[in-house]
Amino acid sequence: MENIIEVHDLAYQYPDADQRAALDGVSFDVHPGEWLAIVGHNGSGKSTLAKALDGLLPFTQGTVTVGGVVLSPETVWQVRAQIGMIFQNPDNQFVGATVEDDVAFGLENRQVPRDQMLTRVAAALDRVGMTKFANRAPSSLSGGQKQRVALAGIVAMAPKILILDEATSMLDPQGRQAMLALVKELHREQQLTVISITHDIDEAASANRILVIDDGHLIEENVPAAIFAQGERLMDLGLDVPFTAKLAAALQQRGITPPTGYQTTQEMEEWLWQSLSNTSATPTKPTHP
Amino acid sequence: MSKFLFGRYLPLDSIVHRLDPRNKLMLSFCYIILVFLANNWLSYVILIAFTLGAIRASTIRLGFFLRGIRPLIWLILFTVDLQLLFSPAGGHVYWHWAFINITQFGVINAGYIFIRFLLIIMMSTLLTLSTQPLDIATGLASLMKPLRWVKVPVDTLAMMLSIALRFVPTLMDEAQKIMNAQRARGVDFGEGGLFKQAKSLLPLMVPLFMSAFNRAEDLSIAMEARGYQDSDHRSQYRILTWQRRDTVTWVLFAVGLALILICRRW
Numbered sequence: 001m002e003n004i005i006e007v008h009d010l011a012y013q014y015p016d017a018d019q020r021a022a023l024d025g026v027s028f029d030v031h032p033g034e035w036l037a038i039v040g041h042n043g044s045g046k047s048t049l050a051k052a053l054d055g056l057l058p059f060t061q062g063t064v065t066v067g068g069v070v071l072s073p074e075t076v077w078q079v080r081a082q083i084g085m086i087f088q089n090p091d092n093q094f095v096g097a098t099v100e101d102d103v104a105f106g107l108e109n110r111q112v113p114r115d116q117m118l119t120r121v122a123a124a125l126d127r128v129g130m131t132k133f134a135n136r137a138p139s140s141l142s143g144g145q146k147q148r149v150a151l152a153g154i155v156a157m158a159p160k161i162l163i164l165d166e167a168t169s170m171l172d173p174q175g176r177q178a179m180l181a182l183v184k185e186l187h188r189e190q191q192l193t194v195i196s197i198t199h200d201i202d203e204a205a206s207a208n209r210i211l212v213i214d215d216g217h218l219i220e221e222n223v224p225a226a227i228f229a230q231g232e233r234l235m236d237l238g239l240d241v242p243f244t245a246k247l248a249a250a251l252q253q254r255g256i257t258p259p260t261g262y263q264t265t266q267e268m269e270e271w272l273w274q275s276l277s278n279t280s281a282t283p284t285k286p287t288h289p
Numbered sequence: 290m291s292k293f294l295f296g297r298y299l300p301l302d303s304i305v306h307r308l309d310p311r312n313k314l315m316l317s318f319c320y321i322i323l324v325f326l327a328n329n330w331l332s333y334v335i336l337i338a339f340t341l342g343a344i345r346a347s348t349i350r351l352g353f354f355l356r357g358i359r360p361l362i363w364l365i366l367f368t369v370d371l372q373l374l375f376s377p378a379g380g381h382v383y384w385h386w387a388f389i390n391i392t393q394f395g396v397i398n399a400g401y402i403f404i405r406f407l408l409i410i411m412m413s414t415l416l417t418l419s420t421q422p423l424d425i426a427t428g429l430a431s432l433m434k435p436l437r438w439v440k441v442p443v444d445t446l447a448m449m450l451s452i453a454l455r456f457v458p459t460l461m462d463e464a465q466k467i468m469n470a471q472r473a474r475g476v477d478f479g480e481g482g483l484f485k486q487a488k489s490l491l492p493l494m495v496p497l498f499m500s501a502f503n504r505a506e507d508l509s510i511a512m513e514a515r516g517y518q519d520s521d522h523r524s525q526y527r528i529l530t531w532q533r534r535d536t537v538t539w540v541l542f543a544v545g546l547a548l549i550l551i552c553r554r555w
Contacts (some may be wrong), residue, residue, distance in 0.1 A: 077516065080514060083514075093507065093511035094455070095511070095512055095515070098423075109517045111523060114526065117524065138455065138458075139459060139462070153515065
């Protein structure tokens with residue numbers, strides 16, 4: 001199958017920065033309908049990469065091809081029409097004065113006729129479960145609700161690609177989970193290609209493939225299970241170490257050997273229950289950490 | 290602080306609330322002309338009746354309007370006093386000292402000025418109490434549309450106004466947070482002399498401006514990512530529709546105008 005995004009030898013340097021390049025010789029492909037996670041430290045260049053894909057940064061070297069269109073100043077609007085982007089700060093991407101105005105913003109920019117806008121805005125708000133809030137002002141919404149509105153704005157535009165640029169990092173755990181569940185549904189229903197730039201392990205675990213960026217270089221590319229199996233190195237990769245991995249490490253220190261490889265919370269819980277019931281005949285007094 | 294700007298709108302569902310904001314703006318403007326056309330007691334009585342009628346129709350309690358007058362009371366009293374004390378001579382002189390004359394003419398004029406102030410404040414309060422700031426902005430932008438012909442970027446201005454209004458509560462929240470953070474570090478806001486107070490605002494203003502600029506940059510990137518190129522080539526989601534009730538208000542206005550023209554002293 002043809003790739004939906006092809007990045008070849010991409011490089012970028014911030015004009016006011018020192019010699020170090022924000023991106024240096026990055027090449028990768030994205031398949032249609034794939035979920036790709038990009039992880040890395042703060043300042044590793046992952047957000048720069050996301051912005052470069054959408055033509056929001058004038059990169060100095062390399063080519064980006066989105067849906068067969070080679071990104072250039074002439075084609076930038078063609079490229080942007082294929083990509084929906086959600087950014088980190090929920091407040092700073094809310095343009096409209098009310099929820100429905102904000103969802104309509106992208107449609108207005110494309111000069112969609114008003115009767116079509118009405119149906120598409122209503123359908124998009126319904127899809128993300130924000131219909132009740134259609135007339136609300138952004139100041140009366142939580143961060144998670146604002147991000148859902150941002151997602152509705154993208155659903156209304158129906159692009160082929162969704163880029164999440166740390167879109168859940170400012171949300172509380174519930175908001176983060178709700179948002180992630182919604183993106184998963186959209187990914188499945190609409191064969192949406194998802195690129196998520198993230199520190200969140202759950203978000204990265206939802207991906208088909210993970211790219212690791214460090215210091216502007218692409219240093220690793222693999223399926224989540226293989227990346228997560230590296231345990232302690234995860235922190236070096238800029239991921240928040242999952243609770244189960246922390247627990248496994250703590251258990252190991254006390255001489256208990258948990259199964260190797262990444263465990264979901266549920267898998268870990270099951271393993272714990274099993275080992276507890278095996279050892280319950282000889283209970284040991286728990287030691288406080 | 291946020292009460293000052295945004296607590297003014299009272300979300301009720303009266304006929305006045307449902308009027309087209311463009312219409313309300315035009316009516317308010319023409320009403321001011323009416324107020325200045327009136328020049329005797331009878332014409333003012335008619336105007337007061339009209340104003341009270343409009344307030345009644347809005348179902349907003351009179352107390353809100355009186356509260357709208359309070360911040361302006363010193364300005365009103367000052368102007369009224371000027372009229373009272375320094376009016377040109379005319380009619381009976383009640384009191385005279387040096388260059389100060391209190392004349393019959395002055396007293397009557399002062400009374401008129403007082404009523405004019407009162408009426409204009411009441412009506413503009415009615416406009417802001419019954420119309421959301423956003424609708425006022427949309428209405429203003431729509432009324433300014435003819436200025437396109439003289440190359441005024443009306444749509445861009447409308448977009449700027451709407452974004453500014455949208456960010457007022459956000460920045461208010463932010464200001465509150467920064468103030469709390471600076472208080473925790475020992476800054477006293479609103480204490481000491483004028484100079485000291487102004488100086489204490491510095492640790493509030495600097496971070497607030499920094500953050501506002503960051504927000505502006507983020508917002509511009511987000512807008513571009515969503516396909517925003519310029520304000521002239523966009524379709525409109527929010528539109529205003531002229532209803533029959535809007536036409537009815539102009540019939541009422543015409544009746545008012547006719548009555549004033551008949552009753553006023555020529």
